[in-house]
Every structure is written in C-alpha cells, then in structure tokens.
Amino acid sequence: MNRGLRSLTLGVAGLLAGLGGAQAEELKIGMITTLSGGGSSLGIDVRDGFLLAVKQAGAGDVEVLVEDDARKPDLAKQIADKFIQRDKVDILTGIIWSNLAMAVVPASVRQGVFYISPNAGPSALAGKGCHENYFNVAWQNDNLHEAMGGYVQSNGFKAPFILAPNYPAGKDALTGFKRYYKGTVSGEIYTKLGQKDYAAEIAQIREAKPDSIFFFLPGGMGIAFMKQYAQSGLDIPVFGPAFSFDQGILKAVGDAALGVKNTSQWSKDIDNPANKAFVDAFQAEYGRLPSLYASQGYDAANLILAAKAKAGGTGDAAAFRAALQEADFASVRGAFKFASNHHPIQDIYVREVVKEGEVLTNKIVGVGLTGHANAYVGDCKM
C-alpha cells in the first residue's frame, strides 16, 4: 500500500506541475527499482538522483511512477507489465540488478517501450541480445572490473584472489577482471547471491595466500564481507569496483574500508561544472553526499530530458532514439557518448577510500581506462 501511495503522490505532483507547464507531449516514465531490503540503498539513490534532475529541469510534462521490486525478478516483471499495459508508460528505467534486468528488459523493449538503464548492464544485453530501444547510461557490467584488472596487473600483483556472486553480473565481473588481468589468479569463487556469511570464503582466501583480493559483492553482501574480513585477522590489500566502497555504504562498512582502491566512472571530485552543481544540489536536497548510483540516476534523467527536448517525445520513436544516441547532455562524468551498442564510452577512474574529517569518502588517485567502451560492441547487430 505504501508503494502505491508513493507512486500516487508522485503522479499527483507531476500532474499538478503539468497544469502550469506548456502543452508539450506528456512523457510517462516507469521506474522499477529496489527500495526495500538489502539492496535498497542503491535503488533509493538512483531514484533520488533521477527525481532531482527532473525537479531541476522543472519538467512539468514528465511524470515519474516509482515502484519497489524488492530485488525479486518476478515482482519486477509484474510491475513492468502493469506499467506498460495499464499506465501506458513511454520509458522504463531504474532496475539495479542484472537478473531483474534480464527478466524485464528484453520483453519490454520488444513491446516498443524504451528502456534506459541507470545501473544493470548485463553482457547479454550489450552483445547478441542488444536492442535499438535499450540504452545503458551507467556502464556495461564488465567495465569497472576491466579497469581494476588492468590496475592490479600494472601495479605488480601476481596472485589476486577473486570472488563474486553467482548471477549474470557476477560472472561478467570476473570475466571482465580477467580480460585485463593477464596473470594467474590464486583462487576464484562464486558465492550465493544475497549471501551474508563469508566465513567459509575468508578461510579459503587465508589458505590460498594471495597477494591481493578483488571482489564484486554489491549492496549488503559487500558490507557483510568487509566487516567479517576486518575481524578475520587477514591483512591483504583489497581491490574492487566502486559498488562496495561508495558513499551510500561506506558508513556501514566503517574504517575497514580505509585505503581500499576502487574503480568508478564517477567520483564526487571529478572536476566539471555539471558535477559540482550536482553534488551541491544533491546535498542541499537530501542532506547527504551523492553516491555513484545517484549520479547514474541523475544522468539517466538528464539523458531522457535532453532527448525529449530534441525529439519532442517518444511519439516519433526513430527521432527519439536518434536523440538518445546523440546523448547531448552535460554528464556529471564529463565527456560522454554512446558506443554503437548503446553503452557508454567513458573514462574509468581509480579512487581511494579516505577520511575527510569524520566522513569516509573517495578521492581519485588515477585513471584506469580512458575512452573505454566494452567488449561486446562487435556482437551487437541492430
């Protein structure tokens, strides 16, 4: 009921704002994201970033419906069907998890709806399964892991231990890491998605005696892992994608995260006007520092708004698609364009977790990959 109420409120707010605006074509956006349970901080940040951009644009003719998928693929599918059939949305967005994206995206884009991904970017949707109506504004899943693979290799580590959950993005992660890390790994584990106890895995790491650890455990999984790792008495350098060391969860991880190097396509200290304005506005609006996910939600909304300004709306699908592909908006990441498979070409930074006063946060210490697209461009025939 809570969920229904929330989307109702948003809808009413959108309608009221719409009364004052110009009579342009209405744009209806359905956001399916994770707002409850272990992965909820991700979805909340995507939603807040997205809504901030819509609010800033003063776009009264844009209506955003938000529903919680509770990280359940079947629920996400139901919400998508409802959005498409009953609410007649033009655009879907918001999904955090790749297994949910696989349940929703292919069927939705086939029905003529646009899907703009602010997070999940499974390889299946970048390669053979790509679609003209599917755009990913965040990254292809492999990207951050590829950059970290290269970084670990170039910093002279010879035996990393790598682990990820057993689901599409987890496999993409380790594949991506090994695409740029050419040496041998001292161990490789796939854990259960949503697993909370990593005692058995930490014991395996201890036994393998690696010189570094690379892990991809998004959301609550990474928090649990880092907390348990900190108690294990092990002291091996940890590397990972930004997901487990981002603003939203650093407080929960605590000092155990200090000094960890992580890769990200965004950081709050990227020096450009759009980013500065975003960080300030987000803090002013929500009273907390934005995360990577918030930046992705913000960019997703701005991409849609820019395409709407150019093409008028989704009425002319071909024009709207072309406008999306142009990506004529000021990304908080700086330079941004789409590769031919509708995934970003962008720089991936290496950040380090530091303490600014009492607040744990990240600062950029280097660039992992420059102008990086993804490995699946060639497989995508649109």
Added chain:
Amino acid sequence: MSLAFLIEQLLNGLQFGVMLFLMAAGLTLVFGVMGLINLAHGSLFMIGAFFCSWIGEVSGSFWVGLGGGLLAAALAGAVIEIVVIRRLYDRDHLDQVLATFALILILSEVTRWIFGDQPLYLDVPPLLAGALPLPGGGGYPIYRLAIIVVGLATAYGLYLLITRTRLGMRIRAGESDREMIGALGVDIRTLYTAIFALGAALAGLAGGMVGVLQSVQVGMGEPVLILAFVVIVIGGIGSVKGALVGSILVGLTDTLGRVFLPRLFALMLPTAEATAVGSALASVTIYLLMAAILVWRPRGLFPVGA
C-alpha cells in the same frame, strides 16, 4: 590443504550449526510439547535482532542490547502465544501453518513500520573484536568463537533444564502425554506460554548475535527458519538432542559442501564451470543429507515417543 584450513572450516560449520540450534531448539520444543507448527519462529529471530541493535544503540552497550533483544523476543513470544497461538492447539496443522504464516506477514510489516526498510549494521563489541591464532597458522574471529561457546552453553543449560528441573519434568511429561499431565493438575496454559517464550528467547538470542555478523533487516528470519525445519526433521521432531545433532550436521554439511564441492569439480572441469556447478550443488547438499537420513530413519535420528 593445511590443517589450519580444515580446523577453520570445521569451526565455521560448528558456528553455523550452533546458531541453527538456537533456532531449532525452540521450534522442536513447541512442536514436541504442543504439537504446533510455528512458521513465525523466524520473526522472533528478527525481533531479537532488531531490539538488540536498537537497545544496543540507545544504551551504548552491545551486551545490554543482547539481553534486551532476548527479553523482547521472549515477551513477543509470550504475547503471541496468549493472543493467537493458544487458539491453534486443537486445530489441524494446515490451520496452524496458515495462521502462523499470517503472523510472519504481520510481524514483518510492523517491524518495517517501526524500524524502516533500511538494513541496520552493528559493530562487533570491542571485547570480542579481532582474531585468535589457530594452531598451524592463521586465525579465527573471536566473535565467532563466542557464538560457539554461547550456543554450546545454551545447549547444556537446556539439557539441565529439561532433565533436572520441575519445569523440565513437565515439558517431558507434556511430550509423552499431554492429556495426562492436565489431568494431574499441572497448569497447562502457563506451561505452554512458558515453553513458547523460552523458544522465542532462544531465537531472539540467535538473532541478536547473528545481526552483528551480517545485517539486521526485515525478512532475515525466513531463510534461517527453512534451515531450522530441515534440522528438526533430520534430528527427529520434538527432540532437543536431535536438534543439536541435526543442526551441527547441517552446519558442517553446508559449510564443507560450499568449500569442497567446487574443488572436487575443479579436478574434472575448467575452473569457472567447476565453481558454477560446485556452488550450485553446494546449495542443495543439506537437502540431500535430509533425504538420505529420512530414507535410513524415516522419523529422524532421535525420534520422540517411538
């Protein structure tokens, strides 16, 4: 494979096992004495964890929090027994399942309403932070050792309670002949409430301790509940001894399966596939164990009233 590694994994299995025991003990007592299937037992685990974190936060002491979580779960258990469960003893199991499933939904929503959607994370109390060196190198987190100690101590305490005290005598009497002890003038209603609250307190204790390792969130009890049911089926429904043996068996099987199955497949398959097949199979090992034990002993390892 070193000895230290094996010891560490055995301890991990044991720790997981005793945590399951705290859950399974209450579940099996309630079934054994009252003949009730209580699906809402996982919610009591959750209530213990939430109150432990909340009281711990307010008072600044994890120990006060843990005590508070235990009491809160016991109290919630007693209230639930008096208000709802009491009406279910004479009904058949299907009604009990239905009613206690409704309790899960109600308790989850109420908890969500009070504490919010966001998971809470607790820190290990400073007294138990760090790791203890193991023979042969390596170390083991002190906090996990503490869980093992608390779990085993609780098991021994329960043994004393059941074999040496008047309450225990009544519990045993209740298990073997419910009508007779009523006829002998024992106040059955109070006895049932006490047993239910005792089981709830144990679940709350488990929830509070596990909350520190993992995270405290709505719905955290249900995965544990499923495993606790596997445990009591393996151990023999109604038997506390069976619950102890069953939970340690399940804990060890799950942990060792997760570690060694991928390695076993790695001998035959490339690493990536071996880990995938191994981890997939590892998630069903405990159910295979349950099936095997039920074929051998259809009523579990320590059947009650056989």
